[in-house]
Amino acid sequence: MLLTFVAFIPLPIWIYMLLARGGFWRVRKQLAPLSSSAPDRKIVAVIPARDEVEVIGETVSTLLRQDLPSPLRIVVVDDNSSDGTSDAAKTAAEKAGASHLLTVIQGQPLVPGWTGKLWAVSQGVAFAETFQPDYLLLTDADIRHAPNSIRNLLAVAEERSCDLASYMVKLATGTTAEKMLIPSFVYFFLQLYPPSWIASKRMQTAGAAGGCMLIRRMALAKIGEIAAVRDQIIDDCALAKAVKQSGGKLWLGLTDTAESSRSYGGFGGIGRMISRSAFSQLRHSTLLLVLTIVGLFVTYLLGPILLLTGRTTLMLLGGMAWLLMSLSYFPMVRFYRQSVLWCVCLPAIAVFYAGATIHSAWQYWRGVGGSWKGRVQDTRIH
Secondary structure, three states: OHHHHHOOOHHHHHHHHHHHOOOOOOHHHHEOOOOOOOOOOOEEEEEEEOOOOOOHHHHHHHHHOOOOOOOOEEEEEEOOOOOOHHHHHHHHHHHOOOHHHEEEEEOOOOOOOOOHHHHHHHHHHHHHHHHOOOEEEEEOOOEEEOOOHHHHHHHHHHHOOOOEEEEEEEOOOOOHHHHHHHHHHHHHHHHHOOHHHHHOOOOOOOOOOOOEEEEEHHHHHHOOOHHHHOOOOOHHHHHHHHHHHOOOOEEEEEEEEEEEOOOOOOHHHHHHHHHHHHHHHOOOOHHHHHHHHHHHHHHHHHHHHHOOOOOHHHHHHHHHHHHHHHHHHHHHHHHOOOOHHHHHHHHHHHHHHHHHHHHHHHHHHHOOEOOEOOEOOEOOOO
């Protein structure tokens, strides 16, 4: 009797996902529009970098090749690296003949109450004030930007009067684990933060993608600078929330013009990436953790399980739920140019994400949560 009752749950969930969850799965509608021109605005890029010698040079090079009316200035904050990150950034600027557009500053020791990345960003923003920018481009050290990338993002910000516009950049999918798990990472993110809800002033949903964020200088000042989110692990969404609550307008989209050069390798590397912030997303609540695991089971696993019951009605309900689930995932799989067969793997993928979420909670309870570049950033004592 209980199985018959719960069998009717997954299908309505997926009908809701497809019809009433802000169209999160409609990838084409989330793509940033291309722009042939952009207004002349002063933009300063701020890049926090800690032990990024392998990727920082390419990031600097691509930023210096941006097709913008005014040259893009770059501030790299070397966050106490031990691998020659500063030299790699300077060498890239020298090769581009644009050393005058790059400033590398050495980050100060981490101040209590701040996460490492945000402390570095705050120092970069403070230095960027020297150039009196209209916008600040907050971008990670591993992002390759096509020449029209920032122009397109600036056009979005100007045409839609956005205070914070960001790209969910394309992530690496070179390994089998990345092919399986990275498109779903973006899919789940958009499911949590539907871009249409983010852009709507009627909805409280606020989100951004920290790899590439363009924020108006005045909007950042209005919320109290980076200090307003200084202790946040999921700093991009926290920043977006602060901007929206201050009356600002947001935009989040997908793009083909910016991509990450960082590979997470196998299942272990991706698991650690998810685990770093998953329990923080649940506000460190054990109740929310339990509800999340139950929700993942009912939403993603119950449908396939019903196919094993041998009962026609239950099998039909389960099969329809799995079909709608797979259809919702197809646009993201196609965007990442992966095999359509990955669409039917969402149940297995959900199991992996559930495990990473439980691991995230365990790491937090052990006092080593949010580990990144040798720093523990998410613990009971913060």
